[in-house]
Amino acid sequence: MKIALISTEKLPVPAIRGGAIQIYLNSVASIIAKKHDVTVISIQDPELQEEELRNDVKYVRFPEIHYVEMIKTYIGEQKFDVIHLCNRPNWIQPFSEAVPQTKFVLSVHNEMFSYEKMTDAEGQQCVQKVSKIVTVSDFIGSTITNRFPEAKNITRTVYSGVDLHQFQPSWSVVGKKTRSMVRNELDLNGKKVVLFVGRLSKVKGPHLLLQAIPKIIEKHPDLMMVFIGSKWFGDDNLNNYVRHLYTLGAIFEKHVTFIKFVKPQNIPQLFTMSDLFVCSSQWQEPLARVHYEAMAAGLPLITSNRGGNPEVIEEGKNGYVIHDFENPEAYAKTINLLLDDSGKRTSLGKYGRKKVENDFSWNRVAENLLSVYEEVNTQ
Structure with missing residues (x-):
């Protein structure tokens, strides 16, 4: 098959600027390209060529300002068998007009079928034009099929994945060395490290974790809460919310470390050096990919009961779901529970690692996507 994978207009592929969709596309493309002709289309970036071949994948990049029009022209010339478009349902109409055969x-990674993003007519038109819709969680699937019941027969959940070689648990040979090295570099020896990775945005809830610190250090004065992220991908400039976080953090300067934007290739070692991972999202998260990364690194998970996040949690086996997700004390209670018991942290971490090995490797994601492509190509 000749397959095109089309990214959004936000960030380039490969994910040199970060981005869950960009990581997803780059990871599955190289696997699918072992058997098929694969082209990945994304926006241009000063650090990337306009066109290149990597790992048998052809990368084509267009300027953001003319992105949709240039893609229409390109796909009209190339005659792809299957086009996989990420997260832009309203682009299906112009693209399908360009190549009606x-x-x-369509893969949906956020609530793209909401009333704020499209009309009933636009949604119905998209559903009629696509052969299959794949979603990153059952939650996202429900946001489509609840509004457009006619999409039920073509909608399928294909969970995202993680690079099992990049993310190493602390009990592995590589993991032990990495954990020791990074803890030495960051002066974290003897600390119990609680990790947050994500945008420093109110909807991600890092302020709640800072507010939970007093209750945690009552029992665990050796706590270090590490925040990795910035206000936006690759943007370390401050806004009022980030300044507020830094002010809160300064109150507990012996227990808080802020690390600004980290390039994706450097993220895995920061997971490995930690003891547990917390996702405190306050919005209806589609299903944050940091959950897969934390499990791959052998970390127990604590996540909020928002959107698709709970779908990868087996309560008490690989982590816990916080139902009172707006309450700092709820996070403090569960964090303390895990910091109290290193054996429990290890057992949850090992269960989580086994779970991603079985269900969420990039090979598994690529297999699932390829089965979708093969199905629609024979229709």
Whole structure:
């Protein structure tokens, strides 16, 4: 098959600027390209060529300002069998007009079928034009099929994944060395490290974790809460919310470390050096990919009961779900529970690692996507 994978207009592929969709596309493309002709289309970036071949994948990049129009022209020339478009349902109409014989798969990574983003007519038109819709969680699938019941027969959940080689648990040979090295570099020896990775945005809830610190250090004065992220991908400039976080953090300067934007290739070692991972999202998160990364690194998970996040949690086996997700004390209670018991942390971490090995490797994601492509190509 000749397959095109089309990214959004926000960030380039490979994910040199970060981005869950960009990591997803780059990871599955190289696996699928072992058997098929794969082209990945994304926006241009000063650090990347306009066109290149990597790992048998052809990368084509267009300027953001003319992105949709240039893609229309390109796909019209190339005659792809299947086009996989990420997260832009309103682009299906112009693209399908350009290549009416091509089969379209739409992957939905956020609530793109909400009333704020499209009309009923636009949604119905998209559903009619696509052969299959794949979603990153059952939650996201429900946001589509609840509004457009006619999409039920073509909608399928294909969970995202993680690089099992990049993310190493602390009990592995590589993990032990990495954990020791990074803890030495960051002066974290003897600390119990609680990790947050994500945008420093109110909807991600880092302020709640800072507010939970007093209750945690009552029992665990050796706590260090590490925040990795910035206000936006690759943007370390401050806004009022980030300044507020830094002010809160300064109150507990012996227990808080802020690390600004980290390039994706450097993220895995920061997971490995930690003891547990917390996702405190306050919005209806589609299903944050940091959950897969934390499990791959052998960390127990604590996550909020928002959106698709709970779908990867087996309560008490690989982590816990916080139902009172706006309450700092709820996070403090569960964090303390895990900091109290190193054996429990290890057992949850090992269960989580086994879970991603079985269900969430990039090979598994690529297999699932390929089965979708093959199905629609034979229709």
